[in-house]
């Protein structure tokens with residue numbers, strides 16, 4: 001019978017990869033709280049309607065990427081494809097929309113896409129949402145937060161910030177007409193996807209990866225020229241703030257986001273080191289979303305980054321957090337009575353040395369095979385109990401690493417002195 005395998009595009013993250021994930025998560029946790037952001041943990045499954053209404057019906061995500069199913073009550077549910085919709089839902093439902101409200105989240109997201117490097121069906125995002133402030137100082141803050149994160153992770157040289165303003169809904173409607181009028185004249189030169197989007201979601205054409213379409217867009221009207229006065233002023237102010245903080249950016253007038261809820265500021269951090277999956281972090285302002293979802297109208301700005309892509313980038317940049325050895329102490333025993341002594345001593349040592357990694361040898365075996373495991377565990381010392389030790393009330397301590405081997409070798413200690421001896425040795 002063939003064995004069961006993981007679902008395509010849903011990867012296991014193995015013990016030799018988790019240190020780099022933990023490194024990223026640890027830095028994020030500390031950094032975000034240093035800016036006053038509190039963590040929110042949200043359900044992975046929500047009502048399908050939540051995503052349809054927030055992300056937008058004619059987006060790639062809602063049209064073709066969602067994992068949607070009926071539960072036993074015949075309700076339509078969806079595995080969350082992103083975090084903002086759920087966060088907004090939770091903020092409304094739990095009356096979190098005080099001003100300002102700074103939140104962050106992390107966890108798995110699900111999209112039915114073609115799996116490839118940096119693109120999975122289950123992937124992980126870390127994101128931030130800041131509610132209640134409509135002025136560009138808040139946009140600057142969330143961007144500064146990401147800029148600092150790259151520095152702390154050691155990848156600041158690998159990413160660049162792309163920035164745009166897409167203005168208000170009304171300005172976009174006017175621009176949309178101008179863009180469609182221009183592109184209609186060149187319909188046959190557009191790629192197939194873009195022809196379809198001409199009626200459904202023309203702004204997404206700006207985002208097309210097709211070289212022919214991009215060339216056509218060189219002559220197209222530019223969204224930035226259509227901004228209303230307030231949006232233009234906010235964009236200028238955001239740029240002043242970023243300049244003052246020394247954060248470099250490129251204005252990309254074709255940057256639009258694949259989700260419908262954005263207005264004004266949109267940004268992406270991109271890298272040239274991950275091939276086609278070059279966007280590591282993306283975000284923007286969404287002042288209409290809370291109201292549209294039934295909450296008291298409240299502005300918001302946020303971003304999400306793909307943790308898999310970030311991890312790939314760290315690896316490409318040669319950032320390798322130290323992988324700690326599995327154990328500090330490895331406990332070996334021979335015979336059932338000795339195993340009782342070893343087990344009890346292990347528990348006492350865990351009381352005495354909180355945080356010390358103490359691994360018990362289970363499953364028996366010869367002295368040679370147990371010592372081989374002890375050595376492979378990376379532990380500094382093995383503690384050995386056999387018949388002789390039990391009779392004499394002692395324990396054998398064996399140095400496993402070259403640095404200790406010469407000075408300590410292997411010695412027998414009274415059981416009662418073990419804690420004290422270890423305390424002295426571990427302090428060295």
Ligand code: ATP
Pocket residue numbers: 082111113118119120121122123124125258277278279280281282283304305306307308309
């Ligand atoms: P893309 O254009 O690469 O499909 P997107 O615009 O759909 O990205 P967002 O919805 O803005 O992505 O999500 C924010 C970030 O989450 C992305 O910039 C990326 O880093 C990450 N991300 C999105 N989809 C995936 C995926 N399927 N696998 C891995 N990471 C992803």
Ligand code: MG
Pocket residue numbers: 060258
């Ligand atoms: Mg996508």
